[in-house]
Amino acid sequence: MSVETIEKRSTTRKIAPRYRVLLHNDDFNTMEYVVETLLKTVSSLTQPQAVSIMMEAHNSGLALVITCAQEHAEFYCETLNNHGLTSTIEPEE
Numbered sequence: 001m002s003v004e005t006i007e008k009r010s011t012t013r014k015i016a017p018r019y020r021v022l023l024h025n026d027d028f029n030t031m032e033y034v035v036e037t038l039l040k041t042v043s044s045l046t047q048p049q050a051v052s053i054m055m056e057a058h059n060s061g062l063a064l065v066i067t068c069a070q071e072h073a074e075f076y077c078e079t080l081n082n083h084g085l086t087s088t089i090e091p092e093e
Contacts, residue, residue: 017091019073021065024086025057034085041079042066067092 023038031054038050042065045053056063065087066076073089080087 016069018067019070019089020067020092021073021076021080022088022090023053023057023063023065023080024088025061026086029084031055031058037080037083037085038065041076041083 021042023034029037034054034057035047035050038045038053039047044066053063053065065080066073068076070089077087077089
């Protein structure tokens, strides 16, 4: 008589690391342009959120735009940069 051993593999999913998209203050673009560009780039933002992000960057030099998957973060960052804004991404801690 033989006994079969059934191996159970772990199926825990690894959560993809999330990235923060940061907007840096600049002295070139108007506040209105920054808000418009944020709204066009990150469709989930509302007008008040975009204004708040712009003011945060204006007052403190840096503002968190959104935290998302790396691919999306890179897209948002690149799009903001292509529109003349200064944006970077960093891994979420």
